[in-house]
Amino acid sequence: xxxxxxxxxxxxxxxxxxxxxxxxxxxxxxxxxxxxxxxxxxxxxxxxxxxxxxxxxxxxxxxxxxxxxxxxxxxxxxxxxxxxxxxxxxxxxxxxxxxxxxxxxxxxxxxxxxxxxxxxxxxxxxxxxxxxxxxxxxxxxxxxxxxxxxxxxxxxxxxxxxxxxxxxxxxxxxxxxxxxxxxxxxxxxxxxxxxxxxxxxxxxxxxxxxxxxxxxxxxxxxxxxxxxxxxxxxxxxxxxxxxxxxxxxxxxxxxxxxxxxxxxxxxxxxx
Numbered sequence: 001x002x003x004x005x006x007x008x009x010x011x012x013x014x015x016x017x018x019x020x021x022x023x024x025x026x027x028x029x030x031x032x033x034x035x036x037x038x039x040x041x042x043x044x045x046x047x048x049x050x051x052x053x054x055x056x057x058x059x060x061x062x063x064x065x066x067x068x069x070x071x072x073x074x075x076x077x078x079x080x081x082x083x084x085x086x087x088x089x090x091x092x093x094x095x096x097x098x099x100x101x102x103x104x105x106x107x108x109x110x111x112x113x114x115x116x117x118x119x120x121x122x123x124x125x126x127x128x129x130x131x132x133x134x135x136x137x138x139x140x141x142x143x144x145x146x147x148x149x150x151x152x153x154x155x156x157x158x159x160x161x162x163x164x165x166x167x168x169x170x171x172x173x174x175x176x177x178x179x180x181x182x183x184x185x186x187x188x189x190x191x192x193x194x195x196x197x198x199x200x201x202x203x204x205x206x207x208x209x210x211x212x213x214x215x216x217x218x219x220x221x222x223x224x225x226x227x228x229x230x231x232x233x234x235x236x237x238x239x240x241x242x243x244x245x246x247x248x249x250x251x252x253x254x255x256x257x258x259x260x261x262x263x264x265x266x267x268x269x270x271x
Contacts (some may be wrong), residue, residue: 166247
């Protein structure tokens, strides 16, 4: 355990859709990066989307960090210095956010007003629970309209890419490839962190530089082993695998993405 380690909250089930519309806007950086030995001249989109299963807060002397685990995607549209337009993506199964970044996101200007603490839609982050059954019919109708206008229309492509990734047989296989964390932690700022197990697979394409993130390192195991017990890591892996199985079975009406919430919610382990 790290000498800086002070306190870890319990792993808490939290099934939700979590979206960061613009990763570099959230970090407050103008870093564009490189791709295929070319300079990235402009990033049009660098969204993060995750269907989460577990979350946890870890307090160190340097501050509090927030882990979110599930099935996710870092999706990009950008231009190279020679004018070439690129679509790229990286599969994720975890986010590691520093308290500064998390608080910055939580206090960003709202896009739409909501008096629900578990529904957040602002300029830097979107959090929607997959289970809305505890809401009144009136509230569900309101939330449905908000989702259609502010999420399912502007982020339709990102959501569909995520669902498409989830239905690939080889995706989100934690047992085979380990963890893939997008991090804003001060010691691993703006990096994707991978498990050592990923080295034994076909990882060459994944670790190639892409827009928006500074680099990709095989440090996920080191960090996770500092903060989580083997039992915790087994629980995390199982939760990701269970969510992956649900995504693999989901049939989504692309014309009415709200059905995605209803379909996935019916399959959740707590049901």
